[in-house]
Amino acid sequence: MAPIAMNGRAKVRRTSRQRREDVLTAYLCLLPWIVGFLAWTLGPMLFSFGLSFFRADMLTGSRFLALGNYKELFTEDPLFWKSLRVTATYAFVSVPLGAALAIAVAMLLNQNIIFLGFWRTVYYLPSVVSGVAVSLLWLQIFNPRMGLLNGALKVLGITGPKWIYDSNWALPSLIIMSVWGVGGNMLLYLAGLQGIPTQLYEAASMDGANAWHRFWNVTMPMLSPTIFFNVIMGLIGSFQFFSQPLIMTGGGPNNATLSMVLYLYNKAFLQTQFGYASAIAWVLFAIIICFTLLVVRSSNRWVYYEGEERR
Amino acid sequence: MLSKTCSRRRFFQYGALSLGAVAGSAVLAACGATPAPAATKPPEAATPASAGQAATQPPAPAATEAVATAAPAKAAAPGEVRFAMWDWYAYTPGIKWDEWNQKTAFPKFNEANPDIKVSWEPMDDFTKVLTQMSAGTAADVMSVWDPAMTVWAEKGQLLDLQPFIDKDIPNADSLYIPLAWQQMWNKFKNMRMGMLADLDITSIYYNKQAFEEAAVPLPTKDWTTDDYTAAATKLTKKDSSGNVTRWGAEIRPAFWEGYANYILAFGGQVRDDETQMKCLLDSQDAMDAIEWMRKGMFETNCFAQPNQMSASGLPSTWTGAVPAGILAMAERSADQFFSMADGMKDIPWDIAHIPQGPKGRSCMGLPDQWVIYKGVIDRNNKDAAWTFMKFLTGEWYQNQIVNVAARIPGLLSAVANWATGLRKAEPRLEKVHLETLTEQLEMGYPRGDQMFRYQAVAAEIIDPAMQQIFTEGKADAKLMKEIAPKVTAAQQKAASEAGGA
Numbered sequence: 001m002a003p004i005a006m007n008g009r010a011k012v013r014r015t016s017r018q019r020r021e022d023v024l025t026a027y028l029c030l031l032p033w034i035v036g037f038l039a040w041t042l043g044p045m046l047f048s049f050g051l052s053f054f055r056a057d058m059l060t061g062s063r064f065l066a067l068g069n070y071k072e073l074f075t076e077d078p079l080f081w082k083s084l085r086v087t088a089t090y091a092f093v094s095v096p097l098g099a100a101l102a103i104a105v106a107m108l109l110n111q112n113i114i115f116l117g118f119w120r121t122v123y124y125l126p127s128v129v130s131g132v133a134v135s136l137l138w139l140q141i142f143n144p145r146m147g148l149l150n151g152a153l154k155v156l157g158i159t160g161p162k163w164i165y166d167s168n169w170a171l172p173s174l175i176i177m178s179v180w181g182v183g184g185n186m187l188l189y190l191a192g193l194q195g196i197p198t199q200l201y202e203a204a205s206m207d208g209a210n211a212w213h214r215f216w217n218v219t220m221p222m223l224s225p226t227i228f229f230n231v232i233m234g235l236i237g238s239f240q241f242f243s244q245p246l247i248m249t250g251g252g253p254n255n256a257t258l259s260m261v262l263y264l265y266n267k268a269f270l271q272t273q274f275g276y277a278s279a280i281a282w283v284l285f286a287i288i289i290c291f292t293l294l295v296v297r298s299s300n301r302w303v304y305y306e307g308e309e310r311r
Numbered sequence: 312m313l314s315k316t317c318s319r320r321r322f323f324q325y326g327a328l329s330l331g332a333v334a335g336s337a338v339l340a341a342c343g344a345t346p347a348p349a350a351t352k353p354p355e356a357a358t359p360a361s362a363g364q365a366a367t368q369p370p371a372p373a374a375t376e377a378v379a380t381a382a383p384a385k386a387a388a389p390g391e392v393r394f395a396m397w398d399w400y401a402y403t404p405g406i407k408w409d410e411w412n413q414k415t416a417f418p419k420f421n422e423a424n425p426d427i428k429v430s431w432e433p434m435d436d437f438t439k440v441l442t443q444m445s446a447g448t449a450a451d452v453m454s455v456w457d458p459a460m461t462v463w464a465e466k467g468q469l470l471d472l473q474p475f476i477d478k479d480i481p482n483a484d485s486l487y488i489p490l491a492w493q494q495m496w497n498k499f500k501n502m503r504m505g506m507l508a509d510l511d512i513t514s515i516y517y518n519k520q521a522f523e524e525a526a527v528p529l530p531t532k533d534w535t536t537d538d539y540t541a542a543a544t545k546l547t548k549k550d551s552s553g554n555v556t557r558w559g560a561e562i563r564p565a566f567w568e569g570y571a572n573y574i575l576a577f578g579g580q581v582r583d584d585e586t587q588m589k590c591l592l593d594s595q596d597a598m599d600a601i602e603w604m605r606k607g608m609f610e611t612n613c614f615a616q617p618n619q620m621s622a623s624g625l626p627s628t629w630t631g632a633v634p635a636g637i638l639a640m641a642e643r644s645a646d647q648f649f650s651m652a653d654g655m656k657d658i659p660w661d662i663a664h665i666p667q668g669p670k671g672r673s674c675m676g677l678p679d680q681w682v683i684y685k686g687v688i689d690r691n692n693k694d695a696a697w698t699f700m701k702f703l704t705g706e707w708y709q710n711q712i713v714n715v716a717a718r719i720p721g722l723l724s725a726v727a728n729w730a731t732g733l734r735k736a737e738p739r740l741e742k743v744h745l746e747t748l749t750e751q752l753e754m755g756y757p758r759g760d761q762m763f764r765y766q767a768v769a770a771e772i773i774d775p776a777m778q779q780i781f782t783e784g785k786a787d788a789k790l791m792k793e794i795a796p797k798v799t800a801a802q803q804k805a806a807s808e809a810g811g812a
Contacts, residue, residue, distance in 0.1 A: 055808060058441075058445040059441075059444060059445060059466040059468060060466050060467060079771070143618075144618045144619075145619055162618050162783075165617060165782055165783065166783055167778075167783060167785075252774070252775060252778045252782065253775070253778035253779070253782045253783050254775040254778050254779050254783065255775050266767075266771070269437075269438045269441060270767040270770075271765075271767045271768060271771075272462065272466065
């Protein structure tokens with residue numbers, strides 16, 4: 001029995017050593033990312049958190065204010081509330097609108113039509129164009145005098161608005177523009193649609209379900225994990241919208257497109273109030289986390305995973 | 312019951328939370344990037360200024376002299392100069408200023424100064440420079456313009472050049488264009504912030520043929536704002552449906568200097584001269600000027616509105632509108648001569664004076680500057696940087712600013728040859744009365760900026776108001792009665808905070 005026991009112990013030692021080596025290898029592989037995360041994300045984040053309690057311009061020294069920046073934000077700064085309203089409006093309109101359109105386009109492109117590959121490419125193409133180029137393009141489209149949009153409205157006998165030059169229309173303009181990028185989400189919905197087993201539709205048809213019933217009771221539940229993912233991503237992205245107002249409107253006219261990130265950028269880099277800008281960033285961070293949690297918690301009620309058993 | 316240890320639901324939920332955290336942290340990291348560790352230490356000497364003191368006085372010395380708390384500058388070898396220059400001359404066709412500097416100007420400098428190596432750095436925007444200053448890595452010599460130069464000076468980031476000037480160029484006051492040279496002096500910090508690169512002044516660039524066709528007399532040296540409006544009205548063309556196809560002029564009041572100079576011409580001011588903190592836009596003269604511009608844009612529409620001009624499909628709305636026939640006259644900077652010669656090949660054009668206002672005359676007279684970063688003291692290359700600065704502001708380089716870039720140089724002796732040099736460089740300018748610009752300088756009506764002490768703070772309130780008036784046409788000059796006290800209060804608050812920081 002002794003040799004067998006020895007073999008067993010040796011095997012355990014080997015396994016243990018092997019496991020340690022595997023763990024070490026894994027950590028070594030992860031090390032570049034961990035170092036990058038600590039140095040370029042977590043470090044600056046903690047620094048920014050500290051900075052948010054100071055009046056700091058990063059050049060001449062700073063003064064501890066405790067919660068002074070946060071107090072000023074919430075009680076004395078109408079522009080902060082304005083930027084919050086602009087950002088929230090943009091997020092809560094553009095995300096559902098984008099999701100609805102992306103699903104609609106995905107369903108259309110999930111049909112057996114001719115030139116299917118071409119149409120899929122055409123719809124996806126805009127989402128690979130850089131944000132700055134898209135903004136410049138839409139500047140032309142929104143041009144009140146000779147833009148494409150007002151030209152089309154004129155054909156219909158409608159006098160178009162001044163779009164980004166009118167404070168009532170500037171934010172709706174940016175929301176309309178956000179639809180430009182639905183191609184990216186469309187692709188994910190398309191993948192989701194193609195993953196739905198056809199027998200579910202066949203069974204529903206045999207039970208007498210019409211097209212609407214099949215969409216509502218089969219497609220939507222089966223697509224809900226993709227919708228969940230896209231809504232989370234869209235919400236996070238839209239709360240951070242920045243380049244469009246920076247390039248197209250500068251936050252105007254009359255602060256109608258002043259997003260929170262643009263406002264914090266202005267505070268930091270135009271007014272050198274880095275402490276105050278950090279406080280805005282942390283408030284935005286808290287808002288993003290809150291809404292992300294809200295969507296995650298609510299997902300138990302509306303997201304369905306195939307094969308999942310519920311109590 | 313969940314069927315697996317980590318279901319897809321859990322995976323997606325954790326994934327979503329991680330995404331939220333990472334996305335949020337990207338914003339936070341961007342805000343807190345490039346930290347200067349020492350800068351976070353509360354300065355011991357800093358005490359909040361009293362409200363009464365803050366209302367009238369600049370920041371306390373303790374705050375503005377706290378530059379020592381910023382990160383130490385990165386060491387550089389003596390005799391090496393990093394030169395970061397904004398490409399002011401990017402609009403000049405055929406000129407690549409960075410290439411010209413490196414291939415022609417730097418070798419010329421090295422002939423006389425073989426021990427000093429100059430390296431070129433592009434200057435993207437002032438955001439980058441701020442972060443470089445915070446990290447102590449800004450270039451030694453940089454191009455800049457206001458209000459950034461004043462902000463950098465107030466934050467203690469610039470070398471005071473006056474001691475160098477006193478030693479090496481004692482007659483500097485008489486060498487450079489006085490209007491521009493005065494703007495290099497910061498009366499609050501009592502220092503010479505920079506040296507003069509060139510001067511930009513606005514004039515009226517007009518299509519002569521349009522005047523002849525509409526039988527409108529050409530602008531004269533002494534024309535007035537009333538003459539200007541009358542000419543613009545007659546030059547405005549409409550099609551059979553009543554849509555404007557060409558506007559008489561464009562005065563760009565959405566641009567700070569665009570309205571500031573008309574306010575001066577109408578006898579008003581944007582702010583007081585002494586403290587530069589009291590907003591005077593609610594004075595009757597200032598409001599009269601604003602109303603004159605607004606009516607021209609939104610009542611007669613002889614002046615084009617921003618939405619009628621911006622993104623109009625032209626390669627450059629800066630100069631393109633006159634050659635394209637969308638404008639008969641345009642108020643423009645003095646940096647477009649080669650472009651205009653290209654665009655107006657077959658159309659006669661000329662340059663006119665800015666019209667006389669009811670109580671004075673004023674046009675933009677803003678310099679571009681070169682400054683030396685204070686980090687050169689620690690880098691031990693301040694003498695090399697100053698030697699290079701003397702080269703940039705000396706006769707050879709200043710003459711090249713005329714010949715290569717068609718700009719008005721800061722050096723008076725080079726200004727004298729400006730029109731001749733420019734015609735030599737661009738023969739198509741032979742028939743253009745370039746001397747209008749030198750006449751403007753002689754007549755003394757180009758004016759410096761009307762910036763506030765805390766310009767970005769003022770702009771945060773004034774710009775949206777001006778957009779309501781001049782971009783949207785939804786308000787009139789009376790809005791200034793509401794805005795001006797807010798601006799003054801915000802300036803006082805900023806002064807108080809600067810004193811206490």
